[in-house]
Each structure stands twice: as structure tokens, then as C-alpha cells.
Amino acid sequence: MKYDVKKYTYRIEWSEEDQAHLARCLEFPSLITHGKTPEKALKEIELVVAESIKWIEEEKGIVPEPLGARQYKGNITLRVPPGVHRQLAMLSAEQGVSINQLVLSRLAAA
Numbered sequence: 001m002k003y004d005v006k007k008y009t010y011r012i013e014w015s016e017e018d019q020a021h022l023a024r025c026l027e028f029p030s031l032i033t034h035g036k037t038p039e040k041a042l043k044e045i046e047l048v049v050a051e052s053i054k055w056i057e058e059e060k061g062i063v064p065e066p067l068g069a070r071q072y073k074g075n076i077t078l079r080v081p082p083g084v085h086r087q088l089a090m091l092s093a094e095q096g097v098s099i100n101q102l103v104l105s106r107l108a109a110a
Contacts, residue, residue, distance in 0.1 A: 003053050005046045007066040012038045025049050027064040078103075 009026040020034040023045035031048050035041030056063045080088070092102040 003063055003066075005049045005053070007068060008049055009067045010042060010045060012041050026067060028052055 008028075010023060011026065012021050012023045014020075015022045015034070018034055020036060021038045021041040023033045023035065023038075023041035025031055025045055025048075028049055031045065031052060033041055033044035033048055035044050053063050088099050088102060092099045095102060097105075
């Protein structure tokens with residue numbers, strides 16, 4: 001299968017310690033590159049991702065699917081301590097919404 005490195009999710013940040021822009025790919029969390037500019041850092045991480053995909057395919061491994069191409073069901077199972085559950089139940093009752101609506105509104109705002 002052919003993978004398009006442009007479809008993966010990248011993050012670029014400034015590192016004061018390294019005096020460089022660091023680039024990461026969320027689907028390949030162990031990879032990191034750097035560059036003098038954000039554009040150079042992005043170019044470097046895309047090259048490393050392309051090489052990683054090539055290596056994984058040669059080794060008959062499983063190449064991560066880009067986050068944007070994945071299908072999501074829309075449900076999350078979350079376990080919380082009983083005290084937190086109680087607080088959520090009380091807060092949702094005060095606001096006149098379900099716990100699900102309360103948590104969803106807080107997540108959407110984040």
C-alpha cells in the first residue's frame with residue numbers, strides 16, 4: 001500500500017535548549033527531527049517518516065494509518081474514581097445536563 005507522508009499529523013515546536021525547531025509525527029512518536037526554520041524541520045520529519053514507512057513495509061510490519069484517515073465510532077469508555085464520578089454527577093445535575101453532555105462540553109472547550 002502506498003502511504004502519503006503529507007497526510008500524517010505533524011507538530012513543530014521551538015526548543016530553547018537546542019536552539020532549533022523540533023518536528024514530530026504523532027503517528028510515529030519515536031521520531032523527531034530539527035531544523036533552523038519550521039519549514040526545514042517539517043521537511044526533515046517528512047523524509048524520516050517516508051524512510052520509516054519504507055523500512056516497515058520491507059520488514060512486513062504494520063504501517064500506522066494517518067490519524068485524519070482513521071474512522072472513529074464516537075464513543076469513549078472512561079474509568080474514573082468513584083469520587084470523581086460523584087462530582088461529575090452533582091455538577092451535571094446542577095447544570096441540568098447528563099454527565100455525558102457535561103464531559104463532552106468540557107472536552108470540546110479544551
